[in-house]
Amino acid sequence: MNRRLFMGFLALAAAPSMARASGDKAEKKLSGGASYVQIQTVLGTTRRADGRRGVLAVECGLDVPDATLRERTYASVPRLRSAYMSAVQTYAAGLPSGAPPNVEFIGRALQQQTDLVLGKRGAKLLLGAVVVN
Structure with missing residues (x-):
């Protein structure tokens, strides 16, 4: 049996099921409810007890119940992270x-x-984990 033909056949057979699986994942939200806006982990450099450099990691998100403010929040995520x-x-x-x-x-x-x-109140900050490593 020709190995290249067999591998090509396997790739073609798996393509439709993988396309369906990726479509299902796009519809699901990873975490939180409808009003939750996830922010990537924020890092800062610090000194550890032994004198070496350490990292302060802060995991956070925002709870924004107001739909218009939530749209503004999604548009402002880069400014928020900065x-x-x-x-x-x-x-x-x-x-x-x-x-x-x-x-x-x-x-x-x-x-x-x-x-x-x-520019106004209404988004509540939610802290996940604050770790010094």
Whole structure:
């Protein structure tokens, strides 16, 4: 049996089922409800207790119940990420080595940046995990 022909046949046979599977995934939302806007993890550089460089990682998202504000939020995600990166990097740079992060302070700072970027209140910041590694 010719191996190249067999592999080509397998690829053609699998193509319709893979197209259907990718179409189903496009319709499903990965996480959260209809009002949830996911933001990629925000990182900042800090010093660890042993003196080496560390990373402060902040996972967050936004709960935006108002549909018009949610559309504005989707359009403003790059600006939001930029504001979040600036706030987290500034905080991480001033974090004493070996000290745990103050999650309440980070949450207040990111909520303030959210309100500034969107121009009004209504989007609630949701923090997932704040990790120093």
